[in-house]
Amino acid sequence: MSSGHFDSASLADIDETDRQLLRLLQTQARMSITELAERVNLSATPCARRIKRLEDAGIITGYHTKTDAQKLGYPLAVFIAISMDRHTAERFEQFETKVQSFDEVVSCSIVTGRTEDYLIKVRVRDMAHYEEFLLHRLNRIEGVAQVHTSFELREVFSRSVI
The missing domain is CATH 3.30.70.920 (Lrp/AsnC effector binding domain/regulation of amino acid metabolism (RAM) domain)
Known part of the structure; x- marks a missing residue:
């Protein structure tokens, strides 16, 4: 991961901290960088760099709001x-x-x-x-x-x- 980019051959290089960040963001995308960093035992700057690297690699493809279709009238x-x-x-x-x-x-x-x-x-x-x-x-x-x-x-x- 020294280049800061992922390709199909290096996906196995994603470490446990990256996986923890992905799990947290997939369940709580509004969590602040500070809170994310605390949860994965990093300081804010390295945490933000990891997230940016995951975004640049296309592993994180967006942030979404989950809605209740029934409450919106589409049951x-x-x-x-x-x-x-x-x-x-x-x-x-x-x-x-x-x-x-x-x-x-x-x-x-x-x-x-x-x-x-x-x-x-x-x-x-x-x-x-x-x-x-x-x-x-x-x-x-x-x-x-x-x-x-x-x-x-x-x-x-x-x-x-x-």
């Missing part, structure tokens, strides 16, 4: 598996660009091991909102051949901490 979580009509780079790029523009879509992944190509998670107000989303937007994306919907009964847990 219904829907998983939608999508099959595309053709498997071309252009078709996939077009789909990904379009689906990313929909505020209801909270995640989108290309998947294997299924007949479907994509799995998206959508948040909607109610069934009428879901119907509008499905029939008037998702199904109108060129190349969408088939969709399979599963409704989330209850989220057991969700985390991004690694």
Whole structure:
């Protein structure tokens, strides 16, 4: 880590202090540098340098506010598996660009091991909102051949901490 940069070959060089910082920031991103430094037994300046290095390396990609979708009026979580009509780079790029523009879509992944190509998670107000989303937007994306919907009964847990 002497260069201050990480690459795929040196990711194993991230030490336990870096891992502690990442865990703390993933669960409490508003923690001050002073408090972070205390928690990992560093002074503020070296702590800030480590965080900056992790940001520059693209390991820390941003800081986010976690919200309660139910309290914001979007209690219904829907998983939608999508099959595309053709498997071309252009078709996939077009789909990904379009689906990313929909505020209801909270995640989108290309998947294997299924007949479907994509799995998206959508948040909607109610069934009428879901119907509008499905029939008037998702199904109108060129190349969408088939969709399979599963409704989330209850989220057991969700985390991004690694």
